[in-house]
Amino acid sequence: MIFVVFDNTYHIGTFCTPFGQSFNCTDQLLAWPDASLATTDSQFEGITYNSINDTYFVAQETIQTEMKEVFRANIFEIRIILTDSTPIRVLESCIVNWDFPTDNKGIEGLEFVTHQGSGHSYLLGLCEAYDCNPKSTSNNNARILRSIIYYNKIISALCSWEPVGTLAIPSAVHFDDYSSLSIYHRKANELPAYVAVTSQQMSQVWVGMIEEINQAPFFSLSSLNNNTIYDLPRTHAATSECGMKYCNIEGVAWQDGSELILVSDKAKNDQDTQCREKEQSIHYFFCRKICQTKK
Structure with a gap:
């Protein structure tokens, strides 16, 4: 739940x-x-x-x-x-x-x-x-x-x-906006842990690491070895949204170490039809490749 x-x-x-x-x-x-x-x-x-x-x-x-x-x-x-x-x-x-x-x-x-x-x-x-x-x-x-x-x-x-x-957030992450974040602890409340940050406008997810350090600011964010930024699935059609289907991502949560749950907002009036198909919904994505990138 x-x-x-x-x-x-x-x-x-x-x-x-x-x-x-x-x-x-x-x-x-x-x-x-x-x-x-x-x-x-x-x-x-x-x-x-x-x-x-x-x-x-x-x-x-x-x-x-x-x-x-x-x-x-x-x-x-x-x-x-x-x-x-x-x-x-x-x-x-x-x-x-x-x-x-x-x-x-x-x-x-x-x-x-x-x-x-x-x-x-x-x-x-x-x-x-x-x-x-x-x-x-x-x-x-x-x-x-x-x-x-x-x-x-x-x-x-x-x-x-x-x-x-x-x-x-690492300088390699060039999002136009930032819509949500979630941390996945491999052990209860312990760091380092995976962190996911979403962009609504770019329909992307960045996955990195958050670690504990002993001096201010006490935590640090870093990219995985391959600067992991994932496009959410696109269509092959040429549209004003560059083929994006998940155009209004407003929330993200780790279900476990291999699954991300995303939630989408209501589509805007000027967005294309394919954006409306995924509006106001909960989406499940398996991410085995993400969680095997760094142990």
Whole structure:
């Protein structure tokens, strides 16, 4: 079973993987506990599991702040109990202390990692735009915003995620946008681990490694030996999207060491027909070649 978030609703989807369908698994939508938000756009863009507390973090791409033209992401920590009458319980809602100048260029992907050497845990938030700033045009400034939770000691009811550093995606990865990321731990919570980052506009997946280091920024990203960037399947027809079929990839998750699960957004009005065939869907890809590249 996998959990899927949507940017136009606060409901969280639970969907059965092909393997799980043989165990009486049922696809369903879980209602957010605050019923007043039922018809509101959530701006959800990522969900990740906190294995330490058995909870989930859910990221809102941005929310409006009191400052004009300043937006910040927000992180919910929730517990999901499928057998409960209220399956989603919101434990906390904490702002990310990082300014974005627009409401649609914030955090696109989310992961939870633990630094084994120090014992500290972090959230990795993937920025959609270059250098976390949509006005930047540099080809090499894609960033993963890494934040550590911080509780305000003056007003204990408030909390925030404070940025403590950025991780640069290798310069060989020239994506026009960055839509999601996922980490596959070969052993529970241990690094090094595989990392997958997707591009919606280029319909590609980069697979690399994330490793732990003993000095700031405490983690490093590196490409595999062959700078592994994969095109998602194309058509042979000449189209304005260069034959792309998976035109709106918004999420990625490792199912295990040999399978990637991708989710796609709704097709845009000006996109070709083949883009609509794969819209709003869950896609499964086997990746044996990826996971045998480096041990």
